[in-house]
Amino acid sequence: MATIATTSITTALLIISTLLHFSTTAYAIGVNYGTLANNLPSPSQVASFLKTQTTIDSIKIFDTNPDILRAFANSNITVTVTVGNGDIPALVDVNAASQWVANNIKPYYPQTRIKLIAVGNEILFTGNKEWISRLVPCMKSLHQALVHAGIKDVQVSTPHTLGILHNSVQPSAARIRPGYDRVIFAPMLQFLRQTKSPLMVNPYPYFSYSPSMENYILFKPNRGVHDTNTNITYTNMFVAMMDAVYSAIKAMGYGDLDIVVAESGWPSLGDPNQPMCTVENAVSYNKNMIKVVTSGNGTPLMPKRRFQTYVFSLFNENLKPGSTAERNWGLFRPDFTPVYDVGIMRNGQV
Ligand SMILES: *[C@@H]1O[C@H](CO)[C@@H](O)[C@H](O)[C@H]1NC(C)=O
Numbered sequence: 001m002a003t004i005a006t007t008s009i010t011t012a013l014l015i016i017s018t019l020l021h022f023s024t025t026a027y028a029i030g031v032n033y034g035t036l037a038n039n040l041p042s043p044s045q046v047a048s049f050l051k052t053q054t055t056i057d058s059i060k061i062f063d064t065n066p067d068i069l070r071a072f073a074n075s076n077i078t079v080t081v082t083v084g085n086g087d088i089p090a091l092v093d094v095n096a097a098s099q100w101v102a103n104n105i106k107p108y109y110p111q112t113r114i115k116l117i118a119v120g121n122e123i124l125f126t127g128n129k130e131w132i133s134r135l136v137p138c139m140k141s142l143h144q145a146l147v148h149a150g151i152k153d154v155q156v157s158t159p160h161t162l163g164i165l166h167n168s169v170q171p172s173a174a175r176i177r178p179g180y181d182r183v184i185f186a187p188m189l190q191f192l193r194q195t196k197s198p199l200m201v202n203p204y205p206y207f208s209y210s211p212s213m214e215n216y217i218l219f220k221p222n223r224g225v226h227d228t229n230t231n232i233t234y235t236n237m238f239v240a241m242m243d244a245v246y247s248a249i250k251a252m253g254y255g256d257l258d259i260v261v262a263e264s265g266w267p268s269l270g271d272p273n274q275p276m277c278t279v280e281n282a283v284s285y286n287k288n289m290i291k292v293v294t295s296g297n298g299t300p301l302m303p304k305r306r307f308q309t310y311v312f313s314l315f316n317e318n319l320k321p322g323s324t325a326e327r328n329w330g331l332f333r334p335d336f337t338p339v340y341d342v343g344i345m346r347n348g349q350v
């Protein structure tokens with residue numbers, strides 16, 4: 001009797017805490033889980049932490065790390081994996097692509113909810129002509145290999161910098177850069193539509209930082225940037241960037257494609273010559289950016305749309321080369337303490 005009573009009290013408490021939990025979970029968001037560090041917790045600790053302590057429901061990794069893919073099995077957290085840039089040319093061959101799927105997807109899927117394969121990272125920006133010319137053929141071969149393997153719900157795409165755009169000061173006037181538009185984007189966008197896959201972009205207002213633009217970039221009150229074609233005044237750069245991407249693909253006839261924010265974020269600490277890298281600015285940027293992508297309000301040119309978004313990044317990574325800022329993009333320290341709070345902790349902790 002005592003046991004049964006205890007059990008039902010426990011059950012009641014569980015139901016109450018579940019209800020409380022849902023009422024305090026404002027949104028789900030993704031993160032880039034980079035691993036350029038020698039002090040990170042194990043993938044299984046990370047999976048358990050994300051699942052139990054945060055509202056993060058999706059991760060993106062920069063490889064196909066088997067330990068991570070195994071650790072996220074049965075977590076219900078979706079995973080985007082990445083094909084190495086250098087692997088692109090060889091994977092144009094369908095047999096090689098099938099072997100890649102057999103080695104990197106099949107052993108883990110569907111227990112691990114692999115949702116998307118990113119083919120390389122920012123390939124058009126690498127300047128490597130071979131990678132660039134093989135990119136779309138590789139995407140097609142990987143898709144074909146997935147179909148042959150009987151895997152129907154893993155998408156194939158590739159993340160782009162906003163360097164793909166030109167003429168983007170007024171978002172409505174932005175277009176895909178001539179030279180990329182017909183040769184690469186025409187077949188890529190057609191492939192994405194045919195396979196119901198999203199366009200992936202990495203919008204980084206951070207890299208356009210200047211003191212005079214600070215309020216516009218950090219979602220603080222400002223006069224905004226007026227688009228004379230649409231009569232829309234943009235009061236933050238992130239939304240302007242999203243509408244520029246939309247205008248560019250719409251001009252090619254692909255305004256219906258889903259757009260995924262594959263990376264965006266703000267470093268919380270920098271060198272003395274990086275005074276914009278503060279916790280306060282990281283909170284302002286990430287909190288507001290997350291609000292835009294999850295609110296369901298969309299943007300002026302894409303009303304009522306939500307955007308799957310992967311914040312860059314999950315952890316501060318101590319082995320990243322470059323300035324101090326490079327090692328301080330994380331939402332969390334390696335011991336799981338939050339660097340700052342952008343409302344992603346369950347139970348409103350922090
Ligand atoms: C898994 O996540 C999806 C959202 O991606 C949700 O709808 C579903 O209820 C979850 N399933 C479980 C068993 O938690």
Ligand SMILES: *[C@@H]1O[C@H](CO)[C@@H](O)[C@H](O)[C@H]1NC(C)=O
Binds near residue numbers: 231
């Ligand atoms: C542009 O917007 C302003 C302010 O909302 C309005 O007064 C003006 O008539 C609009 N112009 C056009 C061409 O729609």
